[in-house]
Amino acid sequence: MPKHQTTYRVIYGDTDKMGIAYYGNYLRWFEIGRTEMIRSWGLPYKSFEDRGIFLPVSEAFCKFLAPAQYDDILVIRTILNTGLKAGLKFDYEVYRQADEKLLTTGYTKHAFMDPQGRVVRPPKFLRELINEHIQQNLSSEE
Amino acid sequence: MPKHQTTYRVIYGDTDKMGIAYYGNYLRWFEIGRTEMIRSWGLPYKSFEDRGIFLPVSEAFCKFLAPAQYDDILVIRTILNTGLKAGLKFDYEVYRQADEKLLTTGYTKHAFMDPQGRVVRPPKFLRELINEHIQQNLSSEE
Amino acid sequence: MPKHQTTYRVIYGDTDKMGIAYYGNYLRWFEIGRTEMIRSWGLPYKSFEDRGIFLPVSEAFCKFLAPAQYDDILVIRTILNTGLKAGLKFDYEVYRQADEKLLTTGYTKHAFMDPQGRVVRPPKFLRELINEHIQQNLSSEE
Amino acid sequence: MPKHQTTYRVIYGDTDKMGIAYYGNYLRWFEIGRTEMIRSWGLPYKSFEDRGIFLPVSEAFCKFLAPAQYDDILVIRTILNTGLKAGLKFDYEVYRQADEKLLTTGYTKHAFMDPQGRVVRPPKFLRELINEHIQQNLSSEE
Numbered sequence: 001m002p003k004h005q006t007t008y009r010v011i012y013g014d015t016d017k018m019g020i021a022y023y024g025n026y027l028r029w030f031e032i033g034r035t036e037m038i039r040s041w042g043l044p045y046k047s048f049e050d051r052g053i054f055l056p057v058s059e060a061f062c063k064f065l066a067p068a069q070y071d072d073i074l075v076i077r078t079i080l081n082t083g084l085k086a087g088l089k090f091d092y093e094v095y096r097q098a099d100e101k102l103l104t105t106g107y108t109k110h111a112f113m114d115p116q117g118r119v120v121r122p123p124k125f126l127r128e129l130i131n132e133h134i135q136q137n138l139s140s141e142e
Numbered sequence: 143m144p145k146h147q148t149t150y151r152v153i154y155g156d157t158d159k160m161g162i163a164y165y166g167n168y169l170r171w172f173e174i175g176r177t178e179m180i181r182s183w184g185l186p187y188k189s190f191e192d193r194g195i196f197l198p199v200s201e202a203f204c205k206f207l208a209p210a211q212y213d214d215i216l217v218i219r220t221i222l223n224t225g226l227k228a229g230l231k232f233d234y235e236v237y238r239q240a241d242e243k244l245l246t247t248g249y250t251k252h253a254f255m256d257p258q259g260r261v262v263r264p265p266k267f268l269r270e271l272i273n274e275h276i277q278q279n280l281s282s283e284e
Numbered sequence: 285m286p287k288h289q290t291t292y293r294v295i296y297g298d299t300d301k302m303g304i305a306y307y308g309n310y311l312r313w314f315e316i317g318r319t320e321m322i323r324s325w326g327l328p329y330k331s332f333e334d335r336g337i338f339l340p341v342s343e344a345f346c347k348f349l350a351p352a353q354y355d356d357i358l359v360i361r362t363i364l365n366t367g368l369k370a371g372l373k374f375d376y377e378v379y380r381q382a383d384e385k386l387l388t389t390g391y392t393k394h395a396f397m398d399p400q401g402r403v404v405r406p407p408k409f410l411r412e413l414i415n416e417h418i419q420q421n422l423s424s425e426e
Numbered sequence: 427m428p429k430h431q432t433t434y435r436v437i438y439g440d441t442d443k444m445g446i447a448y449y450g451n452y453l454r455w456f457e458i459g460r461t462e463m464i465r466s467w468g469l470p471y472k473s474f475e476d477r478g479i480f481l482p483v484s485e486a487f488c489k490f491l492a493p494a495q496y497d498d499i500l501v502i503r504t505i506l507n508t509g510l511k512a513g514l515k516f517d518y519e520v521y522r523q524a525d526e527k528l529l530t531t532g533y534t535k536h537a538f539m540d541p542q543g544r545v546v547r548p549p550k551f552l553r554e555l556i557n558e559h560i561q562q563n564l565s566s567e568e
Contacts, residue, residue, distance in 0.1 A: 311450035
């Protein structure tokens, strides 16, 4: 399974009066995770949209295990879950960098959509891109 | 099951470049839903914290059926799901007021926590408050 | 000067670890203020965009006098400052409803922009709309 | 004047339906700018709070010259404006990295506050820290 890691530092604006990161922000951090994973494939998500393919979120799930604190550097680990035929599913694990504590896990599911808002089949360039990275990943795991 | 409805109007700052409400905002709107439900019981959530009881979110789920547009008035319908022993679970349905279209469903699960961050059993005042509203609701449904 | 008032309740997601509303949120609340003022004129801002007129913000200023707390109902008072020829200027005063304490003042300046992103002169429908409300306001102040 | 640069990449959640970064987000990015500047002095802002010193924002100003687009890498340039006796003032310039276009300028003013919310004089450790960096900066500019 293709995996990717990126980091984000929690700012004041992300925290709430409990002194920890507000729960809604994790969906932003999941976005950072999948965007940077896609970029690492050599084609930014922005260029998907230039080609008329959008990836709206159809489902999102978060499990909060431990709170992220102000100024923590978060490690966002994204795993492309390749089992889904009609769309994409990304799994996420958010760790605190300092002590490698697992804070939050979750996933998002995405449909392929055209500019008119219709659900479409995955376009060829995207199927090739993903297959290439699954292959690469299988090789590197051997 | 106790139910409650409140509304929220989508602002520019809630939208994204797809022209629709950003997916992370629904967790803010779920917060509005459960907070207003609790307030309708006669005791705002703020007073839970004054009594040393916090309700951090342990899980959150959203299913996105149709997008909310800029300036839409959203109806946030909150249902207290009373089956959970160790905490609270709220179910949500977000509709567009204009055409009553169901846009998003989801839930959040919450633990009971003391000011030291320890998970605790539901305090007596909260058990009584919830039971009272389940009873009321059962009566009104007859 | 045309004036308008609307309210907003501070949610958990608006607060930060200092226990008060995060300073960046006031720009969201200023947006709510001017949007509801424009709606009160009989034409929502959304219909400006349908007619090809956008009002991007060119300047924003906030002066923070006292903090807004979690669960406060804020009164957002918006005043259309009609002195600006090339665009619109809105002044804002944010009060806490409970004690009428003035928390924040500020302003935003806006250009008139067409769908191609070019700054344009105020369109006739908007000049008429604003003039009408300035006249009404002058009459009601007599 | 001490200066510092850091970067931030605009995500989907930062954009609005005009297709550009929402204006309220710049105050988050100003926070990133000043926080990273302070960290570069060898003492993170978090440790100010551990010593009982808070820097709440008393004023914020933004001038929007050109819009930031989705996926832009922003360069946030922060300049400590040392003229202010009773508090700190930071100036900001936000550029797009790709073409070095200046997008937004602004400033924030900050008071020194103790844990009880009282405005206090700048503590010795902070005066020394700032003076040291002004000296260093003067030397490096010679």
